Amino acid sequence: MNDDSSEILLAFGRNLEQIKKNKKMSYRQIAAKCDLEHSDIKRYVDGKINPTLLSLVQLSRALDISISELVSFDELELEN
Structure with missing residues (x-):
């Protein structure tokens, strides 16, 4: 995985x-609430694995938010 992907x-x-x-x-x-393993969710948070589109849909439904809110971060966050 390259540096941009990791960020x-x-x-x-x-x-x-x-x-x-x-x-x-x-x-x-x-x-x-979303039929995912809690360990996978932790790995998403830690940046260890790349969530699939289906996982993003499941997470957004479980959190009662839009997918766009779930993947909403700006360039400033990528520089930190």
Whole structure:
């Protein structure tokens, strides 16, 4: 994985973690609502794996947000 890809995954993970905290949900609670493993959700947050489109749909539904909100991060976040 190149540096740009890693930065994008980390920015996505930071956004997912912030949404999780705002919703006051645990990884297990999210996983139970979207048929994903809680360990995979943690790996998304850590930028270890790239979520599929289906995973993004499942996560957005479980978190009751739009997919665009889930993948919303700007260039400034990619530079941090």
